[in-house]
Amino acid sequence: MSLSQRILEASEVVGKTWPLYAFVTSNPLTGYEKSPFKEALSKAAGIFGARVYPEPELFRKAWENGEIHPDILLPILREHGMKDTPEHYLKQLVADPGQSPETGSQELDRITAKWVMAFLDEGLAEWAMPGKKHGFYKAWRRLAGYDQDLAGLRKRDMPETAEGALGEILSDYPEDAWMEILTCHLAALPGWTGYIKFREEARTAWQEKYPISLEDYLAVRLLIAKSLEAPILPPKTDRRADEAGEILPYLWLTAWERSWQQQLVRSLAEGVSSVDAERVGDTLADAQLVFCIDTRSEPIRRHIEQQGNYETHGYAGFFGIAMDYEHPKDGLLRKSCPPILGSAYKVREVPAADRDDSFEAYLKKRQTSGFIHYFLRRMKNMLPSAFGYVEGAGVFYGGLILARTWLPGSLDRLIRRNQPAHEAICEPQITQRVQGHVHADTTDIPLAEKVAIVKSAFDLMGWREFAPLVVFAGHGSHSTNNPFASSLDCGACAASPGRHNARMLARLANQREVRRVLIQEHGLIIPEATVFIGAEHNTTTDEILLFDTEVPGTHKGLLDKVKRDLDRARESAVQERLQLEKPDVSAALRRAGDWSETRPEWGLAGNAGFVIGPRSLTKTHNLGGRCFLHSYQWELDPEGKALEGIMQGPMVVTQWINNHYFFATVDPERFGGGDKITHNITGQFGVLRGNGGDLKSGLPLQSLYQSDTEAYHQPLRLSVCIQAPKKRVGEILSKNPSLQTLLDNQWIYLIVLDPRDGDTWKYSQNLKWDRFDAASKPSKKPKFREAVFAETEMA
Amino acid sequence: METLGNTRQRAGLSISDWAPVLLWTAFSAIAAYGLWSFGELPDWKWEGILRINGFTILLWGTVTLFSAIVASYSRKYLTGFRHRSRFMALTLCFTLTVMTLLISEHLLLLLLSWLGMGMVMSGLIGIRTEWREARAAARYSRRYFLAGSAFLGIGMFLPAFWTGNFTLSGLLGAIPALPAILISVTAACLILAAIIQSAMYPFHRWLLSSMTAPTPASALMHAGFVNGAGILLALFSPFLFASDTLTLLFIIGGLTAILAQFAKLLQVNVKQRLACSTIAQMGFMIMQCGLGFFSAAVAHLILHGFYKAYLFLSAGEGIAQSEPQAPPRIRIKPLQAVAVLIHGFLGALLFMQLTGKGGGLGSGSFLTLIVAITVGQATYNIVKHEGFTAVQRLLVPPLLYVAGIGLYALVFNGVAAFMSDMPLVTESMPLTATEIGFGLVFLAGFFVMKLGLYLKHPWFYVKLMNLTQPIKQTV
Numbered sequence A: 001m002s003l004s005q006r007i008l009e010a011s012e013v014v015g016k017t018w019p020l021y022a023f024v025t026s027n028p029l030t031g032y033e034k035s036p037f038k039e040a041l042s043k044a045a046g047i048f049g050a051r052v053y054p055e056p057e058l059f060r061k062a063w064e065n066g067e068i069h070p071d072i073l074l075p076i077l078r079e080h081g082m083k084d085t086p087e088h089y090l091k092q093l094v095a096d097p098g099q100s101p102e103t104g105s106q107e108l109d110r111i112t113a114k115w116v117m118a119f120l121d122e123g124l125a126e127w128a129m130p131g132k133k134h135g136f137y138k139a140w141r142r143l144a145g146y147d148q149d150l151a152g153l154r155k156r157d158m159p160e161t162a163e164g165a166l167g168e169i170l171s172d173y174p175e176d177a178w179m180e181i182l183t184c185h186l187a188a189l190p191g192w193t194g195y196i197k198f199r200e201e202a203r204t205a206w207q208e209k210y211p212i213s214l215e216d217y218l219a220v221r222l223l224i225a226k227s228l229e230a231p232i233l234p235p236k237t238d239r240r241a242d243e244a245g246e247i248l249p250y251l252w253l254t255a256w257e258r259s260w261q262q263q264l265v266r267s268l269a270e271g272v273s274s275v276d277a278e279r280v281g282d283t284l285a286d287a288q289l290v291f292c293i294d295t296r297s298e299p300i301r302r303h304i305e306q307q308g309n310y311e312t313h314g315y316a317g318f319f320g321i322a323m324d325y326e327h328p329k330d331g332l333l334r335k336s337c338p339p340i341l342g343s344a345y346k347v348r349e350v351p352a353a354d355r356d357d358s359f360e361a362y363l364k365k366r367q368t369s370g371f372i373h374y375f376l377r378r379m380k381n382m383l384p385s386a387f388g389y390v391e392g393a394g395v396f397y398g399g400l401i402l403a404r405t406w407l408p409g410s411l412d413r414l415i416r417r418n419q420p421a422h423e424a425i426c427e428p429q430i431t432q433r434v435q436g437h438v439h440a441d442t443t444d445i446p447l448a449e450k451v452a453i454v455k456s457a458f459d460l461m462g463w464r465e466f467a468p469l470v471v472f473a474g475h476g477s478h479s480t481n482n483p484f485a486s487s488l489d490c491g492a493c494a495a496s497p498g499r500h501n502a503r504m505l506a507r508l509a510n511q512r513e514v515r516r517v518l519i520q521e522h523g524l525i526i527p528e529a530t531v532f533i534g535a536e537h538n539t540t541t542d543e544i545l546l547f548d549t550e551v552p553g554t555h556k557g558l559l560d561k562v563k564r565d566l567d568r569a570r571e572s573a574v575q576e577r578l579q580l581e582k583p584d585v586s587a588a589l590r591r592a593g594d595w596s597e598t599r600p601e602w603g604l605a606g607n608a609g610f611v612i613g614p615r616s617l618t619k620t621h622n623l624g625g626r627c628f629l630h631s632y633q634w635e636l637d638p639e640g641k642a643l644e645g646i647m648q649g650p651m652v653v654t655q656w657i658n659n660h661y662f663f664a665t666v667d668p669e670r671f672g673g674g675d676k677i678t679h680n681i682t683g684q685f686g687v688l689r690g691n692g693g694d695l696k697s698g699l700p701l702q703s704l705y706q707s708d709t710e711a712y713h714q715p716l717r718l719s720v721c722i723q724a725p726k727k728r729v730g731e732i733l734s735k736n737p738s739l740q741t742l743l744d745n746q747w748i749y750l751i752v753l754d755p756r757d758g759d760t761w762k763y764s765q766n767l768k769w770d771r772f773d774a775a776s777k778p779s780k781k782p783k784f785r786e787a788v789f790a791e792t793e794m795a
Numbered sequence B: 001m002e003t004l005g006n007t008r009q010r011a012g013l014s015i016s017d018w019a020p021v022l023l024w025t026a027f028s029a030i031a032a033y034g035l036w037s038f039g040e041l042p043d044w045k046w047e048g049i050l051r052i053n054g055f056t057i058l059l060w061g062t063v064t065l066f067s068a069i070v071a072s073y074s075r076k077y078l079t080g081f082r083h084r085s086r087f088m089a090l091t092l093c094f095t096l097t098v099m100t101l102l103i104s105e106h107l108l109l110l111l112l113s114w115l116g117m118g119m120v121m122s123g124l125i126g127i128r129t130e131w132r133e134a135r136a137a138a139r140y141s142r143r144y145f146l147a148g149s150a151f152l153g154i155g156m157f158l159p160a161f162w163t164g165n166f167t168l169s170g171l172l173g174a175i176p177a178l179p180a181i182l183i184s185v186t187a188a189c190l191i192l193a194a195i196i197q198s199a200m201y202p203f204h205r206w207l208l209s210s211m212t213a214p215t216p217a218s219a220l221m222h223a224g225f226v227n228g229a230g231i232l233l234a235l236f237s238p239f240l241f242a243s244d245t246l247t248l249l250f251i252i253g254g255l256t257a258i259l260a261q262f263a264k265l266l267q268v269n270v271k272q273r274l275a276c277s278t279i280a281q282m283g284f285m286i287m288q289c290g291l292g293f294f295s296a297a298v299a300h301l302i303l304h305g306f307y308k309a310y311l312f313l314s315a316g317e318g319i320a321q322s323e324p325q326a327p328p329r330i331r332i333k334p335l336q337a338v339a340v341l342i343h344g345f346l347g348a349l350l351f352m353q354l355t356g357k358g359g360g361l362g363s364g365s366f367l368t369l370i371v372a373i374t375v376g377q378a379t380y381n382i383v384k385h386e387g388f389t390a391v392q393r394l395l396v397p398p399l400l401y402v403a404g405i406g407l408y409a410l411v412f413n414g415v416a417a418f419m420s421d422m423p424l425v426t427e428s429m430p431l432t433a434t435e436i437g438f439g440l441v442f443l444a445g446f447f448v449m450k451l452g453l454y455l456k457h458p459w460f461y462v463k464l465m466n467l468t469q470p471i472k473q474t475v
Helices: A003-013 A037-048 A056-064 A070-079 A086-092 A106-120 A136-144 A162-170 A175-188 A190-202 A205-209 A214-228 A243-280 A297-305 A356-381 A385-406 A408-417 A447-461 A499-510 A512-522 A553-577 A586-593 A615-619 A641-648 A650-666 A726-735 A737-744 B015-036 B054-077 B084-103 B107-125 B132-163 B168-173 B180-197 B215-223 B225-235 B237-243 B246-265 B270-290 B294-313 B334-355 B365-384 B390-418 B433-450 B458-467
Strands: A287-292 A310-315 A323-326 A333-335 A345-351 A426-432 A469-476 A531-538 A544-547 A609-612 A627-630 A679-682 A686-689 A719-723 A749-753 A760-763 A769-771 B044-046 B050-052
Touching: A003 A162, A003 A175, A003 A190, A003 A214, A037 A175, A037 A243, A056 A086, A056 A243, A070 A086, A070 A243, A086 A243, A106 A136, A106 A175, A106 A190, A106 A214, A136 A162, A136 A214, A136 B458, A162 A214, A175 A190, A175 A214, A190 A205, A190 A214, A243 A609, A243 A615, A243 A719, A243 A749, A243 A760, A287 A297, A287 A531, A297 A310, A297 A553, A297 A615, A297 A627, A310 A447, A310 A615, A323 A499, A345 A356, A345 A499, A356 A385, A356 B246, A356 B365, A385 A408, A385 B054, A385 B270, A385 B294, A385 B365, A385 B390, A408 A586, A426 A499, A447 A499, A447 A512, A447 A641, A469 A499, A469 A553, A499 A512, A499 A531, A499 A544, A544 A553, A553 A586, A609 A641, A609 A650, A615 A627, A627 A650, A641 A650, A641 A726, A650 A737, A679 B270, A726 A737, A726 A749, B015 B054, B015 B084, B050 B054, B050 B084, B054 B084, B054 B215, B054 B225, B054 B294, B054 B390, B084 B107, B084 B215, B084 B225, B107 B132, B107 B168, B107 B215, B107 B225, B132 B168, B132 B180, B180 B225, B180 B237, B180 B246, B215 B225, B215 B270, B215 B294, B225 B237, B225 B270, B225 B294, B237 B246, B246 B270, B246 B433, B246 B458, B270 B294, B294 B390, B334 B365, B334 B390, B365 B390, B365 B433
Parallel strands: A287 A310, A287 A469, A310 A627, A323 A345, A469 A531, A609 A627, A609 A719, A719 A749
Antiparallel strands: A323 A333, A345 A426, A531 A544, A679 A686, A749 A760, A760 A769, B044 B050
């Protein structure tokens, strides 16, 4: 096996670290998914010295709140020969400090991080590391001689290439120890190595210009280790998996998950029985609104439905367009579709008819704000203008501080209002994405592809009828002074706001020739009178912004009514989310605009379920924002193609998100980003804790915990519920081994509500199913989150 | 669904709720008094232990304002932080120690408040006691602050015991009676205490290792704590004049300012970059002291406090996607060069006119040179920006520098008025060779930066990088 193959294999132990400007909520243990959940966890615990199961405190609370049902827990304990009371076993759960012991490699870690950090910088420093363009190893080799920390290192000790250096060092060790050496040194600073992995794979502009590889990293680290006389081959540690210690938390976790599943399935069963009743009086809705499958869509959809005759649907928030988006505000290209998908298209903005002048003015403003940014930076950096600048501008900064302290909400609104919005003056244009040529433009894409994009949206959601107004609502968030802002945006759009995709799909669906082909070739009839518009749901303030420039006069009245209803839905949604006594959106606006707010919103915290089926299944209950919802009609999908697409795409994305939340909650420092209040931004793309050290990856504590000790997110593995014939789901799984592996290894659960026989099935292993028994009532009514699963008041 | 509302801490009035209110009230009262009594400075003494003068009022107002801002910010920012109450208590203690320092007439009280200030700041650096690196950083800074306090103690009590006078004014009054060697030792100790507090080279390392403190604590440290040097030097300025150590101060400050400003360029973390900037700015403030312009130094520390507090409190805004960019080329047309020179000259004139300093050939002309270069630099960037129309290029530079210099003059004159009863606070002295030399060094530094000459010296990069690393136990 070649060295690079070995490195690739060894690097499986660390996840990828994504830049914070494009945060991806991925499973930090992706590399372990080929192993069963339990095994993977004890392996990861050994490698990282991390906590992998929820703290006993969390189980205790869940137990006391009734979130873990005795009827479920007791049999599980008995099955493993544990005959005592649950309280007894609760006491036996011991808190795992999860702190990695002193490894003796702190100095090695510190010096390695110092150099990697200097190299990876993306423009924070005015003076970049000299020789960066030669790549990390070569640049470091030129400078290492000047570093007093590496006094023992001489030029002749450092071969010319990284490969040579690695080969030389490894040759001192037997070949069967190499894997261990590589793994241990890659896992020592998993945040930084994860970011190098990201750069190598994403081939960002920075990577193209200043290349770095894991090979470079290892060569540098091992040479530093040599000069420090630190061990290359890690000393054997005795941290072996403590079987008995791990089984107990696993059982508690399982009981908690099953308790949640039971509640979920019971409420869905009620939804099923209500469907037949509803079918009778089926009337066409005034408007149909499509939201992302994101858990935050469920509450707002519920509140909109209560305002009138509206139908809402769930669809992946990138609206089926695998695109990169070029934002006119800076001309940079950003991914705007799930990270697991390659981008086939590029969408950019062109001025709408007669709006050339406004667009010019927009670009002018962009140029000016770019200049102001550059100007201030120059004034602050240059000697000695920095001193004069501070004296001249000090009063201004004082005024800004006072304004942001006293009027956080209004100042923020004022600033945002004055920021030019391009949606009113532009229209999105879709072109083919030419790989490797970021800025190359091609012409329009073929009509057939446009038709396919529109058609697949309605295929997957199972639509046949269209209201006069159809709204595609992407979602984005709004927070201030928040390094993790993009983690609150749309995950399906690679942490971009979803508005661009929504506008693009609306535009395609409005095109005459697209509709013509849909009718002629696919029998999908979109009435003349139907208008599609893009929109964006702001998840921090629950405002829904409609991009309505193209709506004809005939729809004006309807549009106004929809806007009024959306405003009302917003008020009640905010009231519910923030638990306010009376409707008042200003509390949400304050959170969005306050620079001292570390919890602007909860993002997807609480996620635990994914329902694939018609809205009627879930409409009858308040799911408390804990479920992803994807619309699906099994009757319209006899071959299971649509369902297969949903399981390959959205289901995998929700699994990533769910596993990320799980691990970041069980060990916030190791798998999450840790505490925001001591974060230190590095390189414009990431954060460190305090003075330096490893790059943080993952969601911060404040996205998962309501205080240092009280978790807000309940770490449960995702339960996917699909309404479809069991046989069809089984066929899809056997065709997709990777999905089956995920389920067999229990990274997520799968429950099928078979509409044919009315039975509920739970996937067990190797394509075998168990009958799901949701009949037994819990002995204790859950106190916690009582509102969840409460029946929805119908308007 | 449990909601955001539940992140509030326990019911009942906690220190986090009342501390900000108390601080804002204190600030309002002090500000109201300061404005109401403007022109006639208070002069109040009590038993040789306490005294209040204009300087006290001025800096009481400043420190309560900064503390109030930080407390208001922390109340929300630290929601859920297990040590939030202790954080608030330490913030209050910090305010109290600074206020005590400023009201101290007795030297022992002065020393104790100086020491207390340092201990409180170490407490904030290590507030996350369960975090090993934070404890190490707190220990490390505490050693510096103890040393600083020891120097202050020696510096004050040697002459105090000699003269038998333990009050500040008494000691300053007795300077003529002290032997020259004692004055020099005293001045040296005071300078050491001051430059430790202000993180001057070679005592800069504690500041660069202090990021274990929560963000608002850093704001308080960089806007308040490090300014201790300016206060101390202003209070004891007669010793500096008597010992003729101003030039030494000027050199320490100048070297640090240049070094830190270069080191700032290569920092890749926001907070370390801000720390280098603080060190450079403090260096400049020490230079102003060295020039004899103590009121200018105090104006600088207040304005820098606003600037740095703002940058720390908004330090979460530094995430941005970008692409590598080639540095813009330096090329200037003759006409633009003329505009730069004219505006630089006009700016300097305006500065002299409005502040009344820097005229003639006194030491203040150094400050005027800085203003001229700053205005020139601003003008240079604006006239070169292609997005501006000719009219904009003509109007924007004067608008900016008239506003900037005008506001500065307002603050400076206000500060000078509050400090007018202090001995020798705005003393312009003849320009010395050292100052002319440093003026040239600054100009050279300006051109080295402007032309990017430093980029050709990789060893300099590595030296500066290592010089500004946090101490290893704290990473």
